[in-house]
Amino acid sequence: MDTDRQATLTAPAQAAPLCAVPRRGRPRSEAAEQAICEAVERLMTEGGSLADLTIEGIAQAAGVGKATIYRRWPNKEALLVDVLVRLEEPEPLLPGTSARDDLVVILDFMRRRGLAKRSRWVLRVVLDQMHSMPALKEVYYEQVVLRRRRAIHQVVARGVAAGEFRADLEVELLAEMLIGPMLLRSVLWDDSPLDDPELPATIVDSLLDGLRGPAHSAGTV
Known part of the structure; x- marks a missing residue:
């Protein structure tokens, strides 16, 4: 080891969390990130499914542009994993x-x-x-x-x-x-x-x- x-x-x-989501190098707006993750959870609460979620729909629900999401996550799967870890x-x-x-x-x-x-x-x-x-x-x-x-x-x-x-x-x-x-x-x-x-x-x-x-x-x- x-x-x-x-x-x-x-x-x-110096103990580390059992699992931590990798930090990305680019500074991120906590407010925008929070809004995006809350939008995913809200869409799911309203009866949506993971398969039906789109970056466009999430961006609209969060009140941000698609570029704001893509600056933080490379694709929908990476975003959903971060949302799941937060949940x-x-x-x-x-x-x-x-x-x-x-x-x-x-x-x-x-x-x-x-x-x-x-x-x-x-x-x-x-x-x-x-x-x-x-x-x-x-x-x-x-x-x-x-x-x-x-x-x-x-x-x-x-x-x-x-x-x-x-x-x-x-x-x-x-x-x-x-x-x-x-x-x-x-x-x-x-x-x-x-x-x-x-x-x-x-x-x-x-x-x-x-x-x-x-x-x-x-x-x-």
Whole structure:
């Protein structure tokens, strides 16, 4: 793992969000950007679909010119991904105190995101409709999903290196085992309870009883 990146994940004062939308080099007007994103959400609330949205329609609803949108986003897919990220739960800062603590924060983010999807109609519709738009789904996967996936893998790899987790399993498999229960509840099983704020710690600590490395085994100082 890159030393600078590891320091970012481990030092609380420098911790980075689990996922952040890449900043663009050109200075941007927050007011115009806010108006554009709110226009997309308003159009969806009024019964529109992602497939029917156009740059022209969004610009008209936001009261800006098409050029204003294109200065900020290269295409409709990039704009919609940014709007979707804004609709989701804020991405957390990882404390960096231990891999266990970081994973609890990550799972709590997934829990809150699942609750938001259940309670916010627009968010649910956007996430559901995204799957019927391959270009949008690809951009979201590359800019958001892969970023979150890498962050989780880095946390788990750090846990293996520190002896918090077993070293005889692949990092990817360990990550899937650790986030799988929350992923099922927050994405696939909509009737599973997510209200308990202690659920992330319960999941992580229960799994770690069987995944701990030798440095953290029972009776080891």
